[in-house]
Amino acid sequence: MYLVANIDVEICAAKSCKLCTQYCPEANTILYSEEMGKDKGFKYGSAYVAVDRCKGCAQCVWVCDNMAKNNAIKMIMIDQLPLAAITDNVTYGEKSTVAVLSDPMVVG
């Protein structure tokens, strides 16, 4: 079993600063959805992790805790993820370049 980063949509969407992806060493791994969190009344959407690209370094956790001061990211065991954004199921919006989760997959 291994650790991956997991972003709490509600905590992130309250700030949505987009810092973590600028510091994640891996490309195409922390993405943004302008839709996530909207159902809960948040305006700017949330970051999410394409976990099959995540190498589990926890740099994003440090960035969110210390730079964004928002504590929205935790490392969790892959099988504990309620919704895993397996990259095959991560797509990009048709008309915009906004990333959206097309079909979150339940793991476990």
Place this chain on the structure above:
Amino acid sequence: MSLDYVKFSGGFEKFMPKEYRDMVEHGPFGKKISVSQMGSFKEILEEHPMCAGCAMTLFIRLAIIAFPNPEDTITVGTAGCGRLAISQAAIPFVYGNYGDQNGVASGLSRGLRLRFGDKPKDVVVMAGDGGTADIGFQQVLHSWFRKERFTTIMLDNEVYGNTGGQESGMTNRGAVLKMAPLGKKFEKMDMLQMAKVAGCAYVATVVPNNPRRVESVIKKAVLIAREVGSTYIQAYTSCNIEYAIPTDKVMEDAKTVENDRYQFTEYVSDEAKQYLTERYGYKDYLPKPAAPAAAIPNKA
């Protein structure tokens, strides 16, 4: 390469892998993108085998995003960790033998100019500190003396990371490494000074914990190399394996090293300043308006 490279051939669209489709539909080719949009477009860099949390990986990721015209860029690399990622990007990569990269890039950039004339084709070398300052030293310096028009980026992790921890010319004096058990006996080489003496038109140091600055120096270096001359960027890109930096402390380490020996420095030759201003509309190098004359104290 041209933009046709990233189009579907008729009828093949639905058979292409997802990564390719994302690249065609949401990639950065032909668009102006910046680090502030990261996470909302498909990046040119793909998955690769570099270590988890490696700052060199982050730097390479940022550098590729910063290329002003990625569809007209060719990267050149050599033995060392960086090529493991640079080669996994959707732009052409040329692998020079260890230390040959600046020789290869010289030939390549001259050839591209013969073939494509005025249309800019950017050549960017990215190699380790060992590849640049030790094994490739002669070719690096000579390419600068010849004012070859391409960008050289040193991925300075202050060690031979790929081969398990030998000291390089860029290792700090006193550093103890697996294969330098008594500590390095000599000072870190001053490649920045050498780049200036050898006539580079642009020389900058940068750390990956400032993505916008990485973007800005890469853009300037690549643009200046189109016409003015050689450009050199020296980036601190720690090796968390050989320096035992916990992966979630990599950015803290970068900050410490930035304060210690990697403060931001930038040298731009007068010719390069003029070129950036006139050709690309940079405002940073316009003469500063004269400061208003200091008020004369009214002595009553």
